Amino acid sequence: MALYGYARASSLSQSTEIQEQKLYEVGCSVVRKEKISGASTEGRDELKTLLEFITEGDTLVVVRLDRLGRSTRDVLNIVHALDQKKAFLRVLDRNIDTSKPEGKLILTVLSMVSEMELSFIKERQKAGIERAKTKGVYKGRPSSIDxxxxxxxxxxxxxxxxxxxxxxxxxxxxxxxxxxxx
Incomplete structure (x- = not known):
């Protein structure tokens, strides 16, 4: 019954150091980290390794839900994979623990809310860009190609x-x- 931590940053310029510290503080014996987008579970080799390694009674621990995944489907697929192994997920910032019955319900609702908020952010960003384009202010990122x-x-x-x-x-x-x- 071990605790395994997973820390993720979206880009190379970001750090996982604070996440790692929190994960070790709560008792994680191993913390795997990676710098990759959370938009999909594709290419997230450290997460895949943890999911393959975890056994019955173990718990995967993340600091925040969005470090695990951005889409409800991905998060629920990860929880399902853990369930198949009789393992659990714990999210520190929301005190979610899937070893408790209410943990799965709260996790599902929060995953859906997170995904919905991301879509709202993208819509606002797209609307802002369109407004800027009509004013001639936004021309996109300058080309870096000669x-x-x-x-x-x-x-x-x-x-x-x-x-x-x-x-x-x-x-x-x-x-x-x-x-x-x-």
């Missing part, structure tokens, strides 16, 4: 992969830049 070099590489017969490698960007960035330049 368009002259991109066009020269394209004229020389290089494909998107080679261009992306040469320019130090992604293939999708190359395609977007080419479409804008048409």
């Amino acid at each position: 368009h002259e070099k991109l066009l020269q590489l394209k004229r020389n017969g290089h494909g998107a992969t080679a261009i992306a490698k040469e320019l130090g960007c992604t293939r999708s960035a190359v395609y977007k830049a080419l479409n804008r330049l048409k």
Whole structure:
């Protein structure tokens, strides 16, 4: 019956240090951390490792629910995976513990509220950008790609992969830049 901590930051510039400290303070014997978006469970190898490692009676501990996942479905899938192993989830900031009957209910409601709030934030952001665009204030993030070099590489017969490698960007960035330049 061990406590295992999971700390996550969304970007490389953010730190998991405070989360890790809290997780160790509540008695987690192991804390796994990663810096990756919580929009999906895809690519979250440290979380996957914990879910594979946890056994009956163990508890996965997170500081905040949004560190576990942004979508209700992902959070509930994680809880289901823990249930299958007869393990539990504990969320420190809301005092949620799925080893108690009310814990699962509270977790489900809070997951739904978190997902709804995220969609509201995105809607407000989109509306703000649209208003700024109509005023001519918002033009998007400036391109970091050297368009002259991109066009020269394209004229020389290089494909998107080679261009992306040469320019130090992604293939999708190359395609977007080419479409804008048409």
